Amino acid sequence: MDDVAAHAGVSRALVSLVMRDSPRVSDHSRKKVLASANELGYRPNAWARNLASGQTNTIGVMLNDLHNPYFTELAEGVAATAAENGMEVLITSGWQRESGEHAAIDTLLNLRTDGIVIGAARFSGEVFDEVAQQLPAVAVANFDRPDSMDTVCNDEAHGAELVVEHLTSLGHDRIAHIDAGNAPGAPERRRGFMSAMSDRGLAPIVFEGDFNEHAGRDAAEQLMRLKQPPTAIFAANDLSATGVLAHLRSIGARVPEDVAVVGYDDTLLAGLGALSLTTVHQPRQLFGQRATELLIERIKGRTAAKHELIQPRLVVRSSTGPAPT
Amino acid sequence: MDDVAAHAGVSRALVSLVMRDSPRVSDHSRKKVLASANELGYRPNAWARNLASGQTNTIGVMLNDLHNPYFTELAEGVAATAAENGMEVLITSGWQRESGEHAAIDTLLNLRTDGIVIGAARFSGEVFDEVAQQLPAVAVANFDRPDSMDTVCNDEAHGAELVVEHLTSLGHDRIAHIDAGNAPGAPERRRGFMSAMSDRGLAPIVFEGDFNEHAGRDAAEQLMRLKQPPTAIFAANDLSATGVLAHLRSIGARVPEDVAVVGYDDTLLAGLGALSLTTVHQPRQLFGQRATELLIERIKGRTAAKHELIQPRLVVRSSTGPAPT
DNA sequence: GAGAAAATGTAGAGCGCTCTATACATGCGG
DNA sequence: CCGCATGTATAGAGCGCTCTACATTTTCTC
Numbered sequence: 001m002d003d004v005a006a007h008a009g010v011s012r013a014l015v016s017l018v019m020r021d022s023p024r025v026s027d028h029s030r031k032k033v034l035a036s037a038n039e040l041g042y043r044p045n046a047w048a049r050n051l052a053s054g055q056t057n058t059i060g061v062m063l064n065d066l067h068n069p070y071f072t073e074l075a076e077g078v079a080a081t082a083a084e085n086g087m088e089v090l091i092t093s094g095w096q097r098e099s100g101e102h103a104a105i106d107t108l109l110n111l112r113t114d115g116i117v118i119g120a121a122r123f124s125g126e127v128f129d130e131v132a133q134q135l136p137a138v139a140v141a142n143f144d145r146p147d148s149m150d151t152v153c154n155d156e157a158h159g160a161e162l163v164v165e166h167l168t169s170l171g172h173d174r175i176a177h178i179d180a181g182n183a184p185g186a187p188e189r190r191r192g193f194m195s196a197m198s199d200r201g202l203a204p205i206v207f208e209g210d211f212n213e214h215a216g217r218d219a220a221e222q223l224m225r226l227k228q229p230p231t232a233i234f235a236a237n238d239l240s241a242t243g244v245l246a247h248l249r250s251i252g253a254r255v256p257e258d259v260a261v262v263g264y265d266d267t268l269l270a271g272l273g274a275l276s277l278t279t280v281h282q283p284r285q286l287f288g289q290r291a292t293e294l295l296i297e298r299i300k301g302r303t304a305a306k307h308e309l310i311q312p313r314l315v316v317r318s319s320t321g322p323a324p325t
Numbered sequence: 326m327d328d329v330a331a332h333a334g335v336s337r338a339l340v341s342l343v344m345r346d347s348p349r350v351s352d353h354s355r356k357k358v359l360a361s362a363n364e365l366g367y368r369p370n371a372w373a374r375n376l377a378s379g380q381t382n383t384i385g386v387m388l389n390d391l392h393n394p395y396f397t398e399l400a401e402g403v404a405a406t407a408a409e410n411g412m413e414v415l416i417t418s419g420w421q422r423e424s425g426e427h428a429a430i431d432t433l434l435n436l437r438t439d440g441i442v443i444g445a446a447r448f449s450g451e452v453f454d455e456v457a458q459q460l461p462a463v464a465v466a467n468f469d470r471p472d473s474m475d476t477v478c479n480d481e482a483h484g485a486e487l488v489v490e491h492l493t494s495l496g497h498d499r500i501a502h503i504d505a506g507n508a509p510g511a512p513e514r515r516r517g518f519m520s521a522m523s524d525r526g527l528a529p530i531v532f533e534g535d536f537n538e539h540a541g542r543d544a545a546e547q548l549m550r551l552k553q554p555p556t557a558i559f560a561a562n563d564l565s566a567t568g569v570l571a572h573l574r575s576i577g578a579r580v581p582e583d584v585a586v587v588g589y590d591d592t593l594l595a596g597l598g599a600l601s602l603t604t605v606h607q608p609r610q611l612f613g614q615r616a617t618e619l620l621i622e623r624i625k626g627r628t629a630a631k632h633e634l635i636q637p638r639l640v641v642r643s644s645t646g647p648a649p650t
Numbered sequence: 651g652a653g654a655a656a657a658t659g660t661a662g663a664g665c666g667c668t669c670t671a672t673a674c675a676t677g678c679g680g
Numbered sequence: 681c682c683g684c685a686t687g688t689a690t691a692g693a694g695c696g697c698t699c700t701a702c703a704t705t706t707t708c709t710c
Contacts, residue, residue: 046435048666072391091416110371246598273571373696
């Protein structure tokens, strides 16, 4: 910066103003400085800048798992909203391990970004409290609902209810749900399913499963061996639904004529022509957007925690149809 | 840091040594300092640390598209190797837009990370040169092969040859390739296909397509309308192959009895039981690992550029079988 | 037990910026 | 021509660390 100042024949402070786009600089000087900076290949040092200014103009995003489109779309929403507000985004990932998550959060805390968005972390409420104490933070899709920070959640239970509503309106009454144990979001989906079923006077059939294809296939196999197999299967997510489809196909059952199948998440899979899965869409980018907006409110000074619940929407494709008579 | 030093009754320099895990500190002092730091909730400021030390111990990763598993697995490889070497990783993304890529690279350059891994960027060779001039950098899966920086590439042509080899060994001789124009990697796959075919005295049938499902479906439709439809279709990637499968299914053609189908990339899709696609596997994590290793060599002082070509491998599943007689 | 070597601790000068306070022009009304 | 507001530029004190050089203490060797 000193070199640029010398080259342009001005003070270092002026160069600083130009680099920060201050309006307090005359056009003449601005051009001169910019030309010198360009000629010398000068680029401000972010570390020094943030150290001196005490703020980073950056939002940190910690994602549990970069392979999961849920998180990457979330990050995309954050990036878009951050860009609108002139902020930058830095991403770290825990790579599905809890120790990795701790390291990723530590990196962000040491960086003292202006705020942190946490994507479905595995760690306990205490860690959330600790993070919230140090920096403004928002947790997305975390159902422990730490009170210490803002949260943005999907209304999983409502999504499950939409599925039941759709299937019953098609005449189905033997509807089975393959769940995913205590994986994030799964308990809420299960509860939503069970209460929606009992509300309609139907017996909820629930089978244990997981968020993967294999679990879907196994559960489907057991379900179809029942004396009275279900006419509709609501899988834990799209991936598990593809397992269901694979099994049904292998035993020659037609979808949706013999059995209707519903997934959850509306991932790329569900949209494929070869699968064409009815599923529940979550506005994942919107999660990122709202999270960032909440974060910016916090950065600007809000102190009371806010908790937001976002409504999912049913996407009907060709894996569901009228119940067999 | 001053507070911690005062609280522990030592100098600031000693606290610094402890925070950096220096061996030059007695056990006694170390414990005392750590206890004070913990009690006061002290956490070193990364900006100040990196500014003072002139190094960041961090590798920056710029990914064109976080939604593409190719890039996230690449990043995972980088993260694992970086962790082994005690370095941290910060990710930025261009969100599929060229302007986004520039911003993402700028963020990293301003951060002056110790090195940068660039995941399949869209921008021109000049930009690479500029980046390489400022920081040690490695480009992955970029086929313009900037000479100014190290590169790690997949041997796309060889992958295509593996496919042709596999299909001809099954007796196929009317093999069609659906390409993806000039999208990254596509020209090499096309060339590999064409030369492998002519090497075997077979006429290469190439149809224009893209890296998506729709293109696969369209091309398959045209191919199956030919007077002599191909007995095997080699799609541009897995996604485009699912389009082919969807079309074949819709016209009642059996896979693999009537038509064999091959994808490329070995994504999650290919492994699904409902699709079970023969495809070409790329060791994406290995790309990240090699890239990081090259980067660390550079950081340690190597100056000559290295270019590495990584060999793919065929994964045979049930979408291919003997040619119809 | 003296002297050297090793182990441990400290002072203080930066790292490359930002930001407050202040200086210096210029234009204006009276 | 003075005083005042407005528009620009600058000086210089940090920001929170690291790192070199040096001071002090302990341990070792003969």
